[in-house]
Amino acid sequence: MSKVGCRIRTDFERPSRELIEKFKDIPVANLDDCMNRISAIDENIRPINNSKILGPAFTIKVPEGDNLMFHKAMDIAKPGDIIVIDAGGTTKRAIFGELMVNYCMIRGIGGIIVDGSLRDVDFISKLVDFPVYAKGITPNGPYKNGPGEINTDVVVGGQVVSPGDIVIGDGDGVLFIKPYEAEEILERVQKVQQIEAEIMDKIKNDKTYIRPWMDKKLEEIACDYI
Known part of the structure; x- marks a missing residue:
């Protein structure tokens, strides 16, 4: 049974x-x-x-x-x-x-x-x-x-x-x-945290938030500015 x-x-x-x-x-x-x-x-x-x-x-x-x-x-x-x-x-x-x-x-x-x-x-x-x-x-x-x-x-x-x-x-x-995926994920997240730290530094010190993908995506979806 x-x-x-x-x-x-x-x-x-x-x-x-x-x-x-x-x-x-x-x-x-x-x-x-x-x-x-x-x-x-x-x-x-x-x-x-x-x-x-x-x-x-x-x-x-x-x-x-x-x-x-x-x-x-x-x-x-x-x-x-x-x-x-x-x-x-x-x-x-x-x-x-x-x-x-x-x-x-x-x-x-x-x-x-x-x-x-x-x-x-x-x-x-x-x-x-x-x-x-x-x-x-x-x-x-x-x-x-x-x-x-x-x-x-x-x-x-x-x-x-x-x-x-x-x-x-x-x-x-x-x-x-x-567990067998842990090291790969750790490697990825360390890169993400480094990038985010750089972005935060620019926000705080330069008062800028650089996002080149934003306008590219708006153009891609043919957004109309009125």
């Missing part, structure tokens, strides 16, 4: 901390620009507090409004892991709240992202060292019946994420990077 939909993978290969830390100070917007501007998750999944998120993805898939697999995941995730929960995008029931967040913090988990709802937002929103992202907020609690999956490919905010993908999030949003 197939166990698809009810299975737990207890461990997986994580990228090195050295590789992950290379993304520490890079804005998500710059990264998304270097990934053809289609890689960020749904804009409705927002940060609940002001902490940035960075670490390897520990993925969970749960039925709508159920958190049995999240309870199990908290016991097997490793310090620094980012718990990424595919809750189907529904916001009718909270998948977790203050108790589970405190347990995650005690265990050294690096943060939580849920494509669904949470509760106890008055507590979670005040945390300064534990990032949490969610699609919604509701006082309605979850069921604990299962099934679900731990550490399989899931879809969160319209983006596929696999266990061990690098999770990066700030005030703009979140995206996931495959």
Whole structure:
């Protein structure tokens, strides 16, 4: 009998901390620009507090409004892991709240992202060292019946994420990077940041914003000046 939909993978290969830390100070917007501007998750999944998120993805898939697999995941995730929960995008029931967040913090988990709802937002929103992202907020609690999956490919905010993908999030949003693509993306983003620094320097010091592409595009689309 197939166990698809009810299975737990207890461990997986994580990228090195050295590789992950290379993304520490890079804005998500710059990264998304270097990934053809289609890689960020749904804009409705927002940060609940002001902490940035960075670490390897520990993925969970749960039925709508159920958190049995999240309870199990908290016991097997490793310090620094980012718990990424595919809750189907529904916001009718909270998948977790203050108790589970405190347990995650005690265990050294690096943060939580849920494509669904949470509760106890008055507590979670005040945390300064534990990032949490969610699609919604509701006082309605979850069921604990299962099934679900731990550490399989899931879809969160319209983006596929696999266990061990690098999770990066700030005030703009979140995206996931495959470890084998990380160095290439880093090389691209460094070039983008250098160009943007030069543009900003001209804006501040010369009060100019040079955009040769602008008039070229207007000419290309045959814009009429009246």
